[in-house]
Amino acid sequence: MLVLPKGLRHIPGHLDREQQASLVEDIRAVVRQAPLYRPEMPRSGKPLSVRMTNCGELGWVADKRGYRYQERHPVTDAPWPSIPARLIDIWMDLTGESRPPQACLVNFYDETAKMGLHQDRDERNLSSPVLSVSLGDACLFRFGGTERRQPTRSFRLESGDIVILGGESRLAFHGVDRIYPATSTLLKDGGRINLTLRRVDP
Numbered sequence: 001m002l003v004l005p006k007g008l009r010h011i012p013g014h015l016d017r018e019q020q021a022s023l024v025e026d027i028r029a030v031v032r033q034a035p036l037y038r039p040e041m042p043r044s045g046k047p048l049s050v051r052m053t054n055c056g057e058l059g060w061v062a063d064k065r066g067y068r069y070q071e072r073h074p075v076t077d078a079p080w081p082s083i084p085a086r087l088i089d090i091w092m093d094l095t096g097e098s099r100p101p102q103a104c105l106v107n108f109y110d111e112t113a114k115m116g117l118h119q120d121r122d123e124r125n126l127s128s129p130v131l132s133v134s135l136g137d138a139c140l141f142r143f144g145g146t147e148r149r150q151p152t153r154s155f156r157l158e159s160g161d162i163v164i165l166g167g168e169s170r171l172a173f174h175g176v177d178r179i180y181p182a183t184s185t186l187l188k189d190g191g192r193i194n195l196t197l198r199r200v201d202p
């Protein structure tokens with residue numbers, strides 16, 4: 001039996017193949033308007049291995065100046081495209097929130113990309129949950145406590161899985177250790193897409 005931390009809900013295979021394929025089309029349309037770019041670590045300027053873009057009224061960006069939410073794409077300076085309706089429906093169905101998400105971060109992992117252990121605390125609202133959708137190749141996801149030194153556990157996220165982080169898990173350390181290449185045929189050139197939906201403002 002896999003015992004998960006309080007406030008973490010993992011729903012394996014929530015989306016069927018057809019729903020996943022429709023979402024990929026939605027995200028391709030977003031990326032045509034708001035191209036993927038490579039964010040940089042604050043101060044060092046070292047590029048992250050994950051490429052990113054956003055949709056929604058606010059998008060999360062990282063550059064030498066820091067991490068923040070902003071209304072415009074950092075490269076094109078255009079407002080972010082709106083969040084696809086079927087993603088808003090998933091949020092409304094699963095989170096129990098009365099308001100729609102304000103931000104959807106689109107992370108693209110090629111087969112070598114990973115994301116170090118971190119906390120998500122750039123939102124002014126830390127009480128609303130975060131909802132994540134995995135599409136494409138599987139990954140090894142790592143999840144710990146609210147302090148970096150606490151023990152972590154790892155589990156695999158597959159295409160169509162949804163994770164909802166709320167309550168005590170909202171400030172937990174987490175990361176992506178690795179991608180398992182060629183474990184899905186959803187994306188024609190392989191890789192993994194993760195979508196995270198959030199409320200940013202209280």
Ligand code: MD3
Nearest residue numbers: 107120130132165169170172174194196
């Ligand atoms: C746990 N993304 O974008 S999604 C991120 O797979 C991020 O791309 C990972 O961590 C990815 O910040 C993990 C699952 C997730 C998202 C938000 C969380 C786990 C979380 C917020 C708090 C705790």
Ligand code: FE
Nearest residue numbers: 118119120174
């Ligand atoms: Fe995160």
